[in-house]
Amino acid sequence: MSDHAGREVVVVIPAHDEAATVGDVVQAVRDHGMPVVVVDDGSTDExxxxxxxxxxxxxxxxxxxxxxxxxxxxxxxxxxxxxEIAVQCDADGQHDPASVQALVQAMRDEHAHLVIGNRFGTSDSFDIPGPRRFVMRILARVASRSAGTRIDDATSGFRAVRTPLLQEFADRYPAQYLGDTFEVLVASARAGYRVVSTPALIRERQGGVRSAGTAASLAFLVRALLVVVLRIGTRYRPAPIADKRLGV
Amino acid sequence: MSEVLLGILGLLLALLIIFLARYQLLTLRYVLGWIFVAASISASGAFTGIAEPIAEEIGLRPEELFLGVAFFLLLLIAVQLSITASGLTEMLRDVCESYALAEERIRRLEEAASDATPDAPPPSAGVEEEDGPA
Incomplete structure (x- = not known):
């Protein structure tokens, strides 16, 4: 338990069949002096x-x-x-390890519990097909209203979370579609945690397959709208979080 | 005629359920539920008389009414199974996560143990594999 005492930040990388890039990503994060935990999600490769x-x-x-x-x-x-802080980061090289510190810094500056790395916030062009972008705008609007601050990129998988919200995530992080990005953001904000957004450099993926064909975009649209309709009215069932909110 | 048909249908279902239960493909909880369904199908043949006026009221034949009710019951069972499957998925997820965390912990402890006693053979090495330095 105590061998990590004094080290505050850990980078969490979920990876499924990302052998092409995971080594470089881990190395890059470690070069910035941060411990990395890779969750190998049933990969069939190395x-x-x-x-x-x-x-x-x-x-x-x-x-x-x-x-x-x-x-x-x-x-x-x-x-x-x-x-104290966990930063989640993709294994495909899309998220710039150098930006991890920026996320952590924003978290400290803003006294936030959850920081979303905003991929639209940098000059680096990031091309997202039309329908997908449209849905992302809707999600961003709903998320912004919940958080009480502007969130441009509600589905970004580049984010930092700090205790006590980290403990909440450890206990009951939603596994269903969009739950891990959009829903968790809205639920955290509604439970009284401070959620902010900060610009982050996000590149085109360096390996793996991108699921953004026309059919995939359409499926994303339908499912995302369904999530908005189904979940937005509902409050999180286990609600003791409100008692543990920011004690600042 | 339909009474006999329903009776046979119920009997066939009951036999299938008993067969599945004997090979332990169904747990007792589901066996009881399905046996009840089978018995209801068989017994419903005897109640066509009662069903007739109701069926007539809504413009159906008694057999059609039975099929409609049966279809609805099957839908309910399907929903119940979906709920069970969702719960099992959540349990599976929990178990897998605990497994991954435990495995990492074991690996870490093994490394710490082998670091502490660098001369000792790793715990997995067979004792009779070699007789030591000759």
Whole structure:
């Protein structure tokens, strides 16, 4: 328990069949002096092995459970090991490890519990197809209203979370579609946690397959709208979070 | 005629359920539920007389009414199974996460143990594998 005492930040990387990039990503994060935990989400390739060799702590899920479950596993690890802040980051090289510090800094400056790395906030062009962008705007609007601050990129997977919200994530992080990005943001904000957005450099993925064909975009649209309709009216069932909100 | 048909149908379903239960493909909880369904189908044949006026009222034949009710019951069972499946998925997720965390912990403890006693063979090495330095 105590070997990480004094180290506050851990980077959590969920990875499913990302052998092409995971080693470099782990190395890049470690070059910035931060410990990395890779959650190998039932990969069939060498992802876990390569991450381990690159110096990451590896949590191996025996079967593929999806990003939400992989993240919760990472958050459980972070909470159990006593970390104060966990930064989630993709294994495909889209998220610039240099920006991790920017997220943490924004968290400290704004006294935030959850910081969303905003991929539209930088000059670096990031092309997202039409329908997908449209849905993202709707999600961003709903998220902004909940958070009481402007959130441009509600589905960004580049974010930092700090205790006590980190402990909440470790206990009950939603695994269903968009739950791990959009829903968790709205639920956190509604429970009284401070959610902010900060610009982050996000690049085109360096490996793996991007799921953004026309059909995939259309599926995203339908499912996202369904999530908005189904979840927005509802409050989170386990609601003791309100008591543990920011004590500043 | 329809009474006999329904009776046979119920009996066939009951036999199937008993067969599945004997090979432990169904737990007792589901066996009881399905046996009840099978018995209801068989017994419903005897109640066509009662069903007739109701069916007539809504413009259906008694058999059609039975099929409609049966269809609705099956839908309910399907919903119940979906709920069960969702719960199982959540449990599976929880177990897998705990497994991953425990495995990492074991790996870390093993590394710490082998670091503490660098001369000792790793715990997995067979004792009779070699007789030591000759």
């Amino acid at each position: 992802t876990g092995e390569l991450a381990l060799r690159a110096g990451a702590t590896v949590l191996r899920l025996p079967i593929n459970l999806g990003v939400g479950a992989a993240l919760r596993c990472g958050f459980r690890y972070a909470a159990e090991r006593g970390y």
